[in-house]
Amino acid sequence: DIQMTQSPSSLSASVGDRVTITCQASQDITNYLNWYQQKPGKAPKLLIYGASTLETGVPSRFSGSGSGTDFTFTISSLQPEDIATYYCQQYNTVLWTFGQGTKVEIK
């Protein structure tokens, strides 16, 4: 199975800060990577698919990049409503795997 290593596990930043989360795959997954946002008590929400394509309706302050084994998710200017846990997910194989999640808090 492909393992997804996400870091950091949590972070605290101020409103307006740039926030970056990384996700590393245990083998080459080309660009078969998605990013999700999950708020407490809610189902996950797809933000980015194919490593860098923004889902319709998602604010442009969210972005993704990378290919192969190393990927980055960025919030260009953190907003209070972005408080959530973020997960990467690979779909290079039929056995999907998620990263461990990154909890984003406001400082």
Place this chain on the structure above:
Amino acid sequence: EVQLVQSGGGLVQPGGSLRLSCAASGFTFRSYWMHWVRQAPGKGLVWVSRINNDGGSTTYADSVKGRFTISRDNAKNTLYLQMNSLRAEDTAIYYCARGVGGASRDWGQGTLVTVSS
């Protein structure tokens, strides 16, 4: 509007069985692969199983293989997860999700399964 409405969760004893349902509306159910994803209390997301659009192909995570069975009834627009030989470590919120490409764009509200004596 796409809707996935889940039912069937609850408290079950170790070794017991439970069947989850996920009723779909707002899209052509028979055209999409469907997935189950779970989340243990306070933990991360874990993919459980997927089924192709006509039900002819299924895949399972190693942790549930041989115990869980995913199925669908395209006439009823409903996805199922039959869970047998349940263990304490199966305690989680279970989500159904619609697969579009390699992503899950739409999710059910989640249903809690608690395995405890």
